[in-house]
Amino acid sequence: MLGRLIGWVLLLFGFEIWYIPLIQPQERLRPDHRPWQDIITGLYGVPPLLKIHDRDGDVKWSFTRKDVTHNLPPGLQKCLYSNANDATEVKWMNNGTSVGAIYSDLALVINYTPDNPGTDKLITFAVCLDTVLLRNAHTVEPLPGQRFAIATTGQRPWDGILVYNASAGNALTDDPPIIQNITGLRAIHGMIWDEQGQMLWAAGTDAAADGSDLISAYGTIVGYPWNATTGLLNKDNRKIYKIPEAYHLMTEWGQGYPWWAGLHDLVPVPNQRKFLVSEDRGLHAFDIELGQFTEHYENVTDRYMQGFECTTDDRYGYNSDGEWQELPQSDLKSFSLASDGSFIYVQSLWKKFRGFHTSLVVNGKRRKINIGDEIYRSRWYGDIDGWPKPKF
Ligand SMILES: *[C@@H]1O[C@H](CO)[C@@H](O)[C@H](O)[C@H]1NC(C)=O
Ligand SMILES: *[C@@H]1O[C@H](CO)[C@@H](O)[C@H](O)[C@H]1NC(C)=O
Ligand SMILES: *[C@@H]1O[C@H](CO)[C@@H](O)[C@H](O)[C@H]1NC(C)=O
Ligand SMILES: *[C@@H]1O[C@H](CO)[C@@H](O)[C@H](O)[C@H]1NC(C)=O
Ligand SMILES: *[C@@H]1O[C@H](CO)[C@@H](O)[C@H](O)[C@H]1NC(C)=O
Numbered sequence: 001m002l003g004r005l006i007g008w009v010l011l012l013f014g015f016e017i018w019y020i021p022l023i024q025p026q027e028r029l030r031p032d033h034r035p036w037q038d039i040i041t042g043l044y045g046v047p048p049l050l051k052i053h054d055r056d057g058d059v060k061w062s063f064t065r066k067d068v069t070h071n072l073p074p075g076l077q078k079c080l081y082s083n084a085n086d087a088t089e090v091k092w093m094n095n096g097t098s099v100g101a102i103y104s105d106l107a108l109v110i111n112y113t114p115d116n117p118g119t120d121k122l123i124t125f126a127v128c129l130d131t132v133l134l135r136n137a138h139t140v141e142p143l144p145g146q147r148f149a150i151a152t153t154g155q156r157p158w159d160g161i162l163v164y165n166a167s168a169g170n171a172l173t174d175d176p177p178i179i180q181n182i183t184g185l186r187a188i189h190g191m192i193w194d195e196q197g198q199m200l201w202a203a204g205t206d207a208a209a210d211g212s213d214l215i216s217a218y219g220t221i222v223g224y225p226w227n228a229t230t231g232l233l234n235k236d237n238r239k240i241y242k243i244p245e246a247y248h249l250m251t252e253w254g255q256g257y258p259w260w261a262g263l264h265d266l267v268p269v270p271n272q273r274k275f276l277v278s279e280d281r282g283l284h285a286f287d288i289e290l291g292q293f294t295e296h297y298e299n300v301t302d303r304y305m306q307g308f309e310c311t312t313d314d315r316y317g318y319n320s321d322g323e324w325q326e327l328p329q330s331d332l333k334s335f336s337l338a339s340d341g342s343f344i345y346v347q348s349l350w351k352k353f354r355g356f357h358t359s360l361v362v363n364g365k366r367r368k369i370n371i372g373d374e375i376y377r378s379r380w381y382g383d384i385d386g387w388p389k390p391k392f
Contacts, residue, residue, distance in 0.1 A: 036338040038381035040099065042087025044354055044374040048103055050090055052112070052381050055360055057369035061114050065104060067121045075174030079105035079128035089139045092381045093389060098124065099381075100140045100148070105130050107140050107150045109166050125166035127176055134162070141191040141200065142166070144390040145231055147179060149200060151188035155208035158183045161191070161200075161224075163233070180232055185222050190266030190277070195388045197288065199223045200233055203263035203277050206242060211258030216246035219263040219279045221286060241291060248320040249280055251327060252351060255320070264332060265377075269304060270339035271386040276304060282329035297329060304337065307364035311347045311355065334377035339385040346375050 038060075043049040051062040065080050072080065081104075088102040099110045108126040113119045125148060129137050138153040148166035152159045163180040170176075188204035202224070205217040223239035226232075247261040261280040268275055273288040283300035284293050301308040310328035319325050333355065335345035342362045346355045357368040358378040370378065383389055 036340050036342060036380060039344060039378055040090040040381040041358060041370055041375055041378040042090045044085045044087055046083055046085050048085055048087035050087060050099060050101055050103060063110055063121055068123060070122060073172055073174045075128050076126050076172060079130055088376055090377055090379060092383065093142050100142060102137060102140060107137055124168040126172060127164060138189045139191050141193055142390050143193060143200060149191060151191055151202065153188050155186050155210050155212055160185050161202060182224060182233060185220065187262045189264045192266050192268055193390055198226045201266060203266040205260060205262045209260050209262040211260065217260035218246045219243035219261060221277060243279060243284060243293065247281060250320045251317040251325045252330060265334045267335055267337060268384055268387040270337055270384050276300060278332035278335060280330060281327050305343055307361040307366055309366050311359060312350055314350045334379060336379040338380055344378050346378050
Protein backbone atom coordinates (compact mmCIF):
# COMPACT_ATOMS: atom_id res chain seq x y z
CA MET A 1 0.00 0.00 0.00
CA LEU A 2 2.71 2.44 1.04
CA GLY A 3 4.87 1.38 -1.92
CA ARG A 4 1.96 2.06 -4.26
CA LEU A 5 1.42 5.47 -2.72
CA ILE A 6 5.09 6.35 -3.16
CA GLY A 7 4.84 5.11 -6.73
CA TRP A 8 1.99 7.53 -7.41
CA VAL A 9 3.85 10.38 -5.77
CA LEU A 10 6.88 9.61 -7.97
CA LEU A 11 4.71 9.64 -11.07
CA LEU A 12 3.16 12.94 -10.03
CA PHE A 13 6.51 14.58 -9.56
CA GLY A 14 8.14 13.10 -12.62
CA PHE A 15 9.89 9.79 -12.34
CA GLU A 16 13.21 10.89 -13.71
CA ILE A 17 13.77 13.58 -11.07
CA TRP A 18 13.99 10.79 -8.51
CA TYR A 19 15.71 8.11 -10.46
CA ILE A 20 18.49 9.62 -12.56
CA PRO A 21 21.40 10.40 -10.27
CA LEU A 22 22.89 13.78 -11.04
CA ILE A 23 26.62 13.88 -11.49
CA GLN A 24 28.09 15.96 -8.70
CA PRO A 25 31.07 17.95 -9.95
CA GLN A 26 34.22 17.23 -8.01
CA GLU A 27 35.22 20.02 -5.66
CA ARG A 28 37.97 21.32 -7.91
CA LEU A 29 35.63 21.33 -10.90
CA ARG A 30 32.95 23.57 -9.41
CA PRO A 31 32.81 26.78 -11.39
CA ASP A 32 34.25 28.91 -8.57
CA HIS A 33 37.27 26.63 -8.34
CA ARG A 34 37.79 26.49 -12.04
CA PRO A 35 40.23 28.85 -13.63
CA TRP A 36 39.55 27.75 -17.24
CA GLN A 37 42.99 28.99 -18.04
CA ASP A 38 44.76 26.09 -19.66
CA ILE A 39 44.37 25.42 -23.37
CA ILE A 40 46.06 22.65 -25.36
CA THR A 41 46.91 23.26 -29.00
CA GLY A 42 48.54 21.13 -31.69
CA LEU A 43 50.84 22.86 -34.18
CA TYR A 44 51.39 21.34 -37.61
CA GLY A 45 54.98 21.13 -38.80
CA VAL A 46 57.89 18.73 -39.13
CA PRO A 47 58.15 17.90 -36.35
CA PRO A 48 54.74 18.91 -34.99
CA LEU A 49 54.47 20.50 -31.54
CA LEU A 50 51.91 20.13 -28.75
CA LYS A 51 51.62 22.98 -26.28
CA ILE A 52 49.66 23.89 -23.18
CA HIS A 53 49.23 27.62 -22.83
CA ASP A 54 47.06 30.21 -21.12
CA ARG A 55 44.43 32.58 -22.48
CA ASP A 56 47.15 34.93 -23.67
CA GLY A 57 48.91 32.15 -25.56
CA ASP A 58 51.81 32.07 -23.08
CA VAL A 59 53.22 28.54 -23.21
CA LYS A 60 53.74 26.66 -19.93
CA TRP A 61 54.46 23.21 -21.35
CA SER A 62 55.26 21.77 -24.75
CA PHE A 63 56.04 18.44 -26.32
CA THR A 64 58.00 17.61 -29.42
CA ARG A 65 59.67 14.36 -30.44
CA LYS A 66 63.05 15.58 -29.25
CA ASP A 67 61.60 15.37 -25.73
CA VAL A 68 61.40 11.58 -26.05
CA THR A 69 64.63 10.28 -24.56
CA HIS A 70 63.51 6.80 -23.56
CA ASN A 71 63.84 3.83 -25.90
CA LEU A 72 60.95 3.01 -28.19
CA PRO A 73 60.35 -0.17 -30.17
CA PRO A 74 61.69 0.36 -33.72
CA GLY A 75 58.28 0.71 -35.40
CA LEU A 76 57.10 3.39 -32.98
CA GLN A 77 60.44 5.20 -33.25
CA LYS A 78 60.11 5.25 -37.03
CA CYS A 79 56.57 6.65 -36.84
CA LEU A 80 57.60 9.28 -34.29
CA TYR A 81 60.37 10.37 -36.68
CA SER A 82 58.25 10.19 -39.84
CA ASN A 83 57.76 13.19 -42.10
CA ALA A 84 54.11 13.45 -41.06
CA ASN A 85 53.34 16.99 -39.93
CA ASP A 86 50.18 16.02 -38.02
CA ALA A 87 49.03 17.34 -34.67
CA THR A 88 45.47 16.29 -35.37
CA GLU A 89 44.16 15.65 -31.86
CA VAL A 90 44.97 16.95 -28.37
CA LYS A 91 43.00 15.98 -25.24
CA TRP A 92 43.06 16.26 -21.47
CA MET A 93 43.22 12.77 -19.92
CA ASN A 94 43.84 10.80 -16.73
CA ASN A 95 42.66 13.48 -14.35
CA GLY A 96 44.98 15.98 -15.97
CA THR A 97 48.14 13.89 -15.75
CA SER A 98 48.23 12.85 -19.43
CA VAL A 99 47.68 14.17 -22.90
CA GLY A 100 45.99 11.97 -25.51
CA ALA A 101 47.08 13.00 -28.99
CA ILE A 102 47.63 12.28 -32.63
CA TYR A 103 51.19 13.40 -33.22
CA SER A 104 53.33 12.77 -36.29
CA ASP A 105 52.45 9.20 -37.36
CA LEU A 106 51.38 8.08 -33.87
CA ALA A 107 48.28 8.01 -31.70
CA LEU A 108 49.72 8.29 -28.22
CA VAL A 109 49.33 9.05 -24.54
CA ILE A 110 52.03 11.25 -22.97
CA ASN A 111 52.54 12.08 -19.30
CA TYR A 112 51.78 15.62 -18.29
CA THR A 113 53.49 15.96 -14.92
CA PRO A 114 55.35 19.28 -15.11
CA ASP A 115 56.01 19.12 -11.35
CA ASN A 116 57.80 15.82 -11.78
CA PRO A 117 60.40 16.08 -14.57
CA GLY A 118 61.31 12.40 -14.09
CA THR A 119 57.97 11.24 -15.51
CA ASP A 120 56.94 14.28 -17.57
CA LYS A 121 56.56 13.73 -21.34
CA LEU A 122 57.12 9.97 -21.16
CA ILE A 123 55.08 8.13 -23.77
CA THR A 124 52.95 5.59 -21.87
CA PHE A 125 51.04 4.23 -24.87
CA ALA A 126 51.44 4.53 -28.63
CA VAL A 127 50.19 3.01 -31.86
CA CYS A 128 51.72 3.64 -35.25
CA LEU A 129 49.21 5.05 -37.74
CA ASP A 130 51.23 4.01 -40.77
CA THR A 131 48.82 1.17 -41.65
CA VAL A 132 46.04 0.89 -44.21
CA LEU A 133 43.39 1.10 -41.51
CA LEU A 134 44.75 3.87 -39.28
CA ARG A 135 46.42 6.08 -41.88
CA ASN A 136 43.80 8.85 -41.60
CA ALA A 137 42.95 8.57 -37.87
CA HIS A 138 41.62 11.95 -36.68
CA THR A 139 40.62 11.50 -33.06
CA VAL A 140 41.09 9.53 -29.82
CA GLU A 141 39.15 9.25 -26.56
CA PRO A 142 39.86 7.49 -23.24
CA LEU A 143 37.38 4.82 -22.09
CA PRO A 144 36.96 3.19 -18.64
CA GLY A 145 39.48 0.62 -17.51
CA GLN A 146 42.44 2.36 -19.17
CA ARG A 147 41.10 1.64 -22.61
CA PHE A 148 41.78 4.04 -25.44
CA ALA A 149 39.60 4.46 -28.53
CA ILE A 150 41.09 5.53 -31.87
CA ALA A 151 38.83 6.45 -34.79
CA THR A 152 40.06 5.15 -38.14
CA THR A 153 38.40 8.04 -40.03
CA GLY A 154 38.15 6.11 -43.29
CA GLN A 155 35.53 5.70 -45.99
CA ARG A 156 35.04 1.92 -46.08
CA PRO A 157 32.41 -0.23 -44.32
CA TRP A 158 35.11 -1.71 -42.06
CA ASP A 159 36.17 1.69 -40.82
CA GLY A 160 35.13 2.84 -37.36
CA ILE A 161 36.78 2.64 -33.95
CA LEU A 162 39.60 0.47 -32.60
CA VAL A 163 39.87 0.10 -28.82
CA TYR A 164 43.27 -0.56 -27.22
CA ASN A 165 44.55 -1.25 -23.72
CA ALA A 166 46.44 1.92 -22.81
CA SER A 167 47.46 0.83 -19.31
CA ALA A 168 50.79 2.46 -18.47
CA GLY A 169 51.65 -0.91 -16.90
CA ASN A 170 52.10 -2.47 -20.33
CA ALA A 171 55.40 -2.20 -22.17
CA LEU A 172 55.28 -0.18 -25.39
CA THR A 173 55.08 -2.45 -28.42
CA ASP A 174 54.92 -2.06 -32.18
CA ASP A 175 51.75 -4.16 -32.25
CA PRO A 176 49.53 -3.38 -29.29
CA PRO A 177 46.60 -5.82 -29.19
CA ILE A 178 43.17 -4.55 -30.23
CA ILE A 179 40.51 -5.14 -27.57
CA GLN A 180 37.61 -4.23 -29.81
CA ASN A 181 36.97 -3.36 -33.44
CA ILE A 182 33.72 -1.47 -34.03
CA THR A 183 32.95 -1.03 -37.69
CA GLY A 184 30.35 0.87 -39.66
CA LEU A 185 30.67 4.60 -38.98
CA ARG A 186 32.77 6.34 -41.64
CA ALA A 187 34.90 9.43 -41.43
CA ILE A 188 34.76 9.77 -37.62
CA HIS A 189 36.26 13.12 -36.60
CA GLY A 190 34.95 13.50 -33.03
CA MET A 191 34.41 11.20 -30.02
CA ILE A 192 33.35 11.89 -26.47
CA TRP A 193 32.84 9.69 -23.40
CA ASP A 194 29.46 10.20 -21.71
CA GLU A 195 29.85 9.31 -18.03
CA GLN A 196 26.20 9.83 -17.13
CA GLY A 197 24.92 7.81 -20.08
CA GLN A 198 27.83 5.30 -19.86
CA MET A 199 28.37 5.55 -23.57
CA LEU A 200 30.92 6.54 -26.18
CA TRP A 201 29.56 8.97 -28.75
CA ALA A 202 31.14 9.33 -32.17
CA ALA A 203 30.47 11.74 -35.04
CA GLY A 204 30.98 10.61 -38.64
CA THR A 205 29.01 9.84 -41.78
CA ASP A 206 26.67 6.91 -42.55
CA ALA A 207 28.26 6.28 -45.96
CA ALA A 208 31.53 7.19 -47.67
CA ALA A 209 32.01 10.95 -47.29
CA ASP A 210 34.29 10.98 -50.36
CA GLY A 211 31.38 9.94 -52.59
CA SER A 212 32.86 6.53 -53.40
CA ASP A 213 29.69 4.68 -52.30
CA LEU A 214 27.77 6.60 -55.00
CA ILE A 215 25.04 7.47 -52.49
CA SER A 216 24.47 10.53 -50.32
CA ALA A 217 26.38 10.53 -47.03
CA TYR A 218 24.66 12.04 -43.99
CA GLY A 219 26.44 13.49 -40.98
CA THR A 220 25.68 10.94 -38.23
CA ILE A 221 26.11 10.78 -34.45
CA VAL A 222 26.21 7.30 -32.91
CA GLY A 223 26.10 6.32 -29.23
CA TYR A 224 27.83 3.05 -28.27
CA PRO A 225 26.61 1.89 -24.82
CA TRP A 226 29.31 0.55 -22.53
CA ASN A 227 28.83 -2.83 -20.88
CA ALA A 228 30.80 -2.69 -17.62
CA THR A 229 30.60 -6.50 -17.25
CA THR A 230 32.23 -7.30 -20.55
CA GLY A 231 34.23 -4.08 -20.81
CA LEU A 232 33.01 -3.73 -24.38
CA LEU A 233 31.05 -1.12 -26.30
CA ASN A 234 27.82 -2.29 -27.89
CA LYS A 235 25.98 -1.23 -30.99
CA ASP A 236 22.43 -0.02 -30.48
CA ASN A 237 20.37 0.86 -33.56
CA ARG A 238 18.28 3.25 -31.46
CA LYS A 239 21.32 5.44 -30.86
CA ILE A 240 21.98 6.49 -34.47
CA TYR A 241 21.07 10.08 -35.27
CA LYS A 242 21.45 11.61 -38.71
CA ILE A 243 21.51 15.25 -39.75
CA PRO A 244 18.25 15.59 -41.72
CA GLU A 245 19.89 16.65 -44.98
CA ALA A 246 22.99 15.63 -46.92
CA TYR A 247 24.98 18.33 -48.71
CA HIS A 248 27.62 18.38 -51.40
CA LEU A 249 30.70 20.45 -50.57
CA MET A 250 30.75 22.28 -53.89
CA THR A 251 30.24 25.76 -52.42
CA GLU A 252 33.71 25.55 -50.95
CA TRP A 253 35.52 23.15 -53.24
CA GLY A 254 33.93 23.78 -56.66
CA GLN A 255 31.47 22.10 -59.02
CA GLY A 256 31.91 18.35 -59.39
CA TYR A 257 33.71 17.95 -56.07
CA PRO A 258 32.53 14.52 -54.87
CA TRP A 259 32.71 14.93 -51.06
CA TRP A 260 29.65 15.13 -48.81
CA ALA A 261 29.46 17.42 -45.81
CA GLY A 262 30.68 15.48 -42.77
CA LEU A 263 31.03 16.11 -39.06
CA HIS A 264 34.13 17.61 -37.47
CA ASP A 265 33.98 18.11 -33.74
CA LEU A 266 31.56 16.68 -31.20
CA VAL A 267 31.50 18.89 -28.13
CA PRO A 268 29.46 18.65 -24.94
CA VAL A 269 27.66 21.67 -23.52
CA PRO A 270 28.91 21.92 -19.91
CA ASN A 271 26.38 20.68 -17.32
CA GLN A 272 23.77 19.89 -19.99
CA ARG A 273 22.78 16.70 -21.78
CA LYS A 274 23.56 18.31 -25.11
CA PHE A 275 26.18 18.26 -27.81
CA LEU A 276 27.15 20.77 -30.38
CA VAL A 277 28.55 19.30 -33.55
CA SER A 278 30.33 21.13 -36.34
CA GLU A 279 29.57 19.88 -39.83
CA ASP A 280 31.59 21.15 -42.83
CA ARG A 281 28.97 23.86 -43.42
CA GLY A 282 28.10 24.91 -39.88
CA LEU A 283 26.91 24.03 -36.40
CA HIS A 284 24.09 21.82 -35.10
CA ALA A 285 22.89 21.26 -31.53
CA PHE A 286 21.77 17.81 -30.37
CA ASP A 287 19.67 17.05 -27.27
CA ILE A 288 20.50 13.59 -25.89
CA GLU A 289 17.29 13.12 -23.87
CA LEU A 290 15.11 14.17 -26.82
CA GLY A 291 17.29 12.23 -29.26
CA GLN A 292 16.96 15.13 -31.69
CA PHE A 293 18.86 17.89 -33.38
CA THR A 294 17.33 21.02 -31.85
CA GLU A 295 19.07 24.02 -33.43
CA HIS A 296 21.01 24.67 -36.60
CA TYR A 297 23.53 27.24 -37.81
CA GLU A 298 23.01 30.78 -36.42
CA ASN A 299 20.48 29.51 -33.88
CA VAL A 300 23.32 27.46 -32.37
CA THR A 301 25.72 30.38 -32.07
CA ASP A 302 22.91 32.68 -30.81
CA ARG A 303 22.14 30.28 -28.01
CA TYR A 304 25.45 28.64 -27.06
CA MET A 305 28.31 30.60 -28.62
CA GLN A 306 27.53 34.30 -28.46
CA GLY A 307 30.44 36.27 -29.80
CA PHE A 308 31.28 33.72 -32.50
CA GLU A 309 32.70 35.48 -35.53
CA CYS A 310 33.58 34.19 -38.95
CA THR A 311 37.39 34.39 -39.14
CA THR A 312 37.77 35.13 -42.87
CA ASP A 313 35.61 37.17 -45.28
CA ASP A 314 35.68 34.76 -48.23
CA ARG A 315 33.38 31.93 -47.11
CA TYR A 316 30.83 31.92 -49.93
CA GLY A 317 30.15 30.51 -53.38
CA TYR A 318 27.61 28.60 -55.48
CA ASN A 319 26.27 25.28 -54.25
CA SER A 320 25.53 22.22 -56.42
CA ASP A 321 22.15 23.75 -57.37
CA GLY A 322 23.82 26.94 -58.54
CA GLU A 323 22.52 28.92 -55.55
CA TRP A 324 24.66 31.56 -53.87
CA GLN A 325 25.59 30.61 -50.32
CA GLU A 326 27.39 32.19 -47.43
CA LEU A 327 28.89 29.76 -44.92
CA PRO A 328 30.28 31.82 -42.03
CA GLN A 329 30.36 28.78 -39.71
CA SER A 330 32.08 26.42 -42.14
CA ASP A 331 35.14 24.29 -41.33
CA LEU A 332 35.12 24.53 -37.55
CA LYS A 333 37.78 21.89 -37.09
CA SER A 334 37.60 22.17 -33.31
CA PHE A 335 35.82 24.12 -30.63
CA SER A 336 35.50 23.77 -26.89
CA LEU A 337 33.05 25.30 -24.38
CA ALA A 338 33.91 26.16 -20.77
CA SER A 339 31.31 26.29 -18.01
CA ASP A 340 32.02 29.99 -17.43
CA GLY A 341 30.61 30.69 -20.91
CA SER A 342 33.96 31.32 -22.58
CA PHE A 343 34.86 29.23 -25.61
CA ILE A 344 37.62 28.65 -28.12
CA TYR A 345 37.52 27.58 -31.75
CA VAL A 346 39.69 26.91 -34.75
CA GLN A 347 38.22 27.59 -38.19
CA SER A 348 40.37 26.50 -41.10
CA LEU A 349 41.04 28.93 -43.91
CA TRP A 350 38.46 28.63 -46.74
CA LYS A 351 39.63 25.89 -49.15
CA LYS A 352 42.41 24.90 -46.74
CA PHE A 353 42.58 22.31 -43.96
CA ARG A 354 43.97 24.33 -41.08
CA GLY A 355 43.65 27.73 -39.47
CA PHE A 356 46.41 30.11 -38.42
CA HIS A 357 45.23 31.18 -34.99
CA THR A 358 42.89 30.13 -32.18
CA SER A 359 39.85 32.30 -31.43
CA LEU A 360 39.06 32.84 -27.75
CA VAL A 361 35.70 34.36 -26.84
CA VAL A 362 35.22 35.77 -23.33
CA ASN A 363 32.06 37.67 -22.39
CA GLY A 364 31.01 37.67 -26.03
CA LYS A 365 34.26 39.31 -27.23
CA ARG A 366 36.61 37.45 -29.56
CA ARG A 367 40.34 37.78 -29.70
CA LYS A 368 43.03 35.79 -31.48
CA ILE A 369 45.78 33.84 -29.81
CA ASN A 370 48.45 31.53 -31.26
CA ILE A 371 48.67 33.89 -34.22
CA GLY A 372 50.72 32.42 -37.07
CA ASP A 373 50.61 28.83 -35.82
CA GLU A 374 49.20 26.24 -38.23
CA ILE A 375 46.39 24.65 -36.16
CA TYR A 376 43.72 22.02 -36.52
CA ARG A 377 42.72 21.69 -32.88
CA SER A 378 42.77 23.72 -29.67
CA ARG A 379 40.83 22.56 -26.60
CA TRP A 380 40.46 23.52 -22.97
CA TYR A 381 42.92 21.40 -21.05
CA GLY A 382 40.46 20.39 -18.33
CA ASP A 383 37.55 18.14 -17.43
CA ILE A 384 34.26 19.48 -18.76
CA ASP A 385 31.65 20.00 -16.04
CA GLY A 386 28.96 17.34 -16.28
CA TRP A 387 31.12 15.37 -18.74
CA PRO A 388 33.94 13.85 -16.68
CA LYS A 389 36.38 11.70 -18.58
CA PRO A 390 36.67 8.10 -17.35
CA LYS A 391 38.78 7.62 -14.25
CA PHE A 392 41.74 5.41 -14.94
C1 LIG B 1 42.65 14.42 -9.57
O1 LIG B 1 43.47 15.57 -9.47
C2 LIG B 1 43.20 16.37 -8.33
C3 LIG B 1 44.12 17.59 -8.31
O2 LIG B 1 44.61 17.89 -9.54
C4 LIG B 1 43.43 15.57 -7.05
O3 LIG B 1 43.08 16.36 -5.93
C5 LIG B 1 42.55 14.32 -7.10
O4 LIG B 1 42.86 13.52 -5.97
C6 LIG B 1 42.82 13.54 -8.36
N1 LIG B 1 41.90 12.41 -8.42
C7 LIG B 1 42.31 11.18 -8.60
C8 LIG B 1 41.24 10.12 -8.68
O5 LIG B 1 43.48 10.89 -8.73
C1 LIG C 1 37.81 -5.05 -37.97
O1 LIG C 1 36.74 -5.84 -38.48
C2 LIG C 1 36.54 -5.70 -39.88
C3 LIG C 1 35.27 -6.43 -40.27
O2 LIG C 1 35.26 -7.70 -39.71
C4 LIG C 1 37.76 -6.19 -40.62
O3 LIG C 1 37.59 -6.01 -42.01
C5 LIG C 1 38.96 -5.38 -40.17
O4 LIG C 1 40.13 -5.87 -40.77
C6 LIG C 1 39.10 -5.46 -38.65
N1 LIG C 1 40.16 -4.58 -38.23
C7 LIG C 1 41.17 -5.01 -37.51
C8 LIG C 1 42.20 -3.99 -37.20
O5 LIG C 1 41.25 -6.15 -37.09
C1 LIG D 1 45.19 -3.95 -19.69
O1 LIG D 1 46.52 -4.12 -19.24
C2 LIG D 1 46.65 -4.16 -17.82
C3 LIG D 1 48.15 -4.21 -17.48
O2 LIG D 1 48.73 -5.30 -18.11
C4 LIG D 1 45.89 -5.36 -17.29
O3 LIG D 1 45.97 -5.38 -15.88
C5 LIG D 1 44.42 -5.25 -17.73
O4 LIG D 1 43.74 -6.40 -17.34
C6 LIG D 1 44.33 -5.10 -19.23
N1 LIG D 1 42.94 -4.84 -19.60
C7 LIG D 1 42.34 -5.50 -20.59
C8 LIG D 1 40.91 -5.15 -20.84
O5 LIG D 1 42.89 -6.31 -21.27
C1 LIG E 1 26.54 -7.02 -20.43
O1 LIG E 1 27.12 -8.25 -20.81
C2 LIG E 1 26.70 -9.32 -19.97
C3 LIG E 1 27.57 -10.53 -20.35
O2 LIG E 1 27.47 -10.82 -21.73
C4 LIG E 1 25.23 -9.56 -20.20
O3 LIG E 1 24.79 -10.62 -19.39
C5 LIG E 1 24.48 -8.30 -19.83
O4 LIG E 1 23.11 -8.44 -20.15
C6 LIG E 1 25.03 -7.11 -20.60
N1 LIG E 1 24.43 -5.89 -20.07
C7 LIG E 1 23.77 -5.05 -20.84
C8 LIG E 1 23.23 -3.84 -20.17
O5 LIG E 1 23.63 -5.23 -22.02
C1 LIG F 1 16.10 29.49 -36.15
O1 LIG F 1 15.01 29.51 -35.27
C2 LIG F 1 13.86 30.16 -35.82
C3 LIG F 1 12.83 30.26 -34.71
O2 LIG F 1 12.59 29.00 -34.13
C4 LIG F 1 13.36 29.37 -37.02
O3 LIG F 1 12.26 30.00 -37.59
C5 LIG F 1 14.49 29.29 -38.04
O4 LIG F 1 14.09 28.47 -39.12
C6 LIG F 1 15.74 28.71 -37.42
N1 LIG F 1 16.85 28.80 -38.35
C7 LIG F 1 17.58 27.75 -38.69
C8 LIG F 1 18.70 28.00 -39.63
O5 LIG F 1 17.37 26.61 -38.26
